[in-house]
Amino acid sequence: NIAYNHLIVASTSADIGAAASIAGNLTISGAADMGDGVPISVGGDFTTTGTGTITFSAGEQMTVGGNATFGGGDETGLLSSGTLTVGGNFTQSGDPKSFAPDILFGNFGVNFNGGAAQSVAFANPGTSYFRHVALAAAKTTGDLLLTTDVHVAGDLNLSASPVNVSAPGRIVTLHNGSVSTPSSPGLFTAGELVIRGQPSSLPSVLTLPVTFDS
Numbered sequence: 558n559i560a561y562n563h564l565i566v567a568s569t570s571a572d573i574g575a576a577a578s579i580a581g582n583l584t585i586s587g588a589a590d591m592g593d594g595v596p597i598s599v600g601g602d603f604t605t606t607g608t609g610t611i612t613f614s615a616g617e618q619m620t621v622g623g624n625a626t627f628g629g630g631d632e633t634g635l636l637s638s639g640t641l642t643v644g645g646n647f648t649q650s651g652d653p654k655s656f657a658p659d660i661l662f663g664n665f666g667v668n669f670n671g672g673a674a675q676s677v678a679f680a681n682p683g684t685s686y687f688r689h690v691a692l693a694a695a696k697t698t699g700d701l702l703l704t705t706d707v708h709v710a711g712d713l714n715l716s717a718s719p720v721n722v723s724a725p726g727r728i729v730t731l732h733n734g735s736v737s738t739p740s741s742p743g744l745f746t747a748g749e750l751v752i753r754g755q756p757s758s759l760p761s762v763l764t765l766p767v768t769f770d771s
Contacts, residue, residue: 563601566609573597583621585609585629591617591639602645605629605655613639613665624648627656627685637663642693644671646678653681658688660710660732666691673699682706683730692718692739703727703747709734712757719743731756738763 563581566589573592582601586609591597594615602623605611609629613619617639625643628651636658647667649656656679658665669675670693679685686708692701694717703724709731715722716737724747731750735758738745749766752759 582623585611588612590614591619594618594639596620599623602626605632605651608652610635613637613641615639618642621645627651629655631655631657633657634659636665636688638665640666640668642668642670643675646676648678648680649685650680653684655681656685656687658686658710660688663688664711665689666711668693669701670695671699672696674702675699676702676704677707678704679707680705683708686710686732687713689714689734691715692720692722694718696720703729706730708732709736713737715739715743715745721746724748733757736760 558576561579564579564583566585566587568587572590576595578598580600583599583603585605586607588610590612594617597619599621603621604626606628610632612635614637620642622644624645626648631652631654633654666689667687668691682705689711691714696718700721706728711734713736719740720743722745726748728749729747731752733754738760747765751768751770753770
């Protein structure tokens with residue numbers, strides 16, 4: 558296990574390749590490969606910037622205590638397997654596809670586990686999107702606010718946590734996946750939930766406007 562204070566990856570071909578613990582921030586302006594399923598712990602913020610990209614391809618697990626910002630280059634095909642757990646806010650900016658997990662063969666997931674309120678913002682909803690997204694069971698306090706439209710090309714799993722998930726005036730679009738609502742007393746609210754394709758599972762009760770767009 559390699560320990561760092563802060564880590565900046567500027568190389569155009571960097572293989573992290575070993576379990577790492579980063580007390581501060583991880584910033585990627587080059588191209589970083591997470592390596593062979595290794596765990597990475599980031600105590601501060603994670604950021605891709607400029608043309609920076611990160612690859613998850615072998616079930617890697619990265620835990621970020623602070624904010625996660627994908628503001629770098631095109632991630633198409635680079636996020637195929639593994640999990641990103643975020644304790645702070647999640648933001649997509651930069652390239653329109655700076656957060657575009659593999660849909661055809663991938664199962665990359667994002668979990669939210671922060672003890673305080675968290676937010677999600679996509680500058681390019683649709684070209685950037687979640688594959689799978691979930692509330693972690695450890696998230697027992699602090700609501701999740703979706704401040705922009707959000708697309709989920711897989712499962713939206715909220716049932717492990719009792720916090721509120723809200724997207725006031727925003728559209729949440731589910732593509733061929735499943736959706737579950739937070740456990741009591743949590744609520745899932747949005748301007749509209751759009752369901753495209755064939756959902757694999759839906760709750761028996763949804764207390765928000767729903768549109769089926771096949």
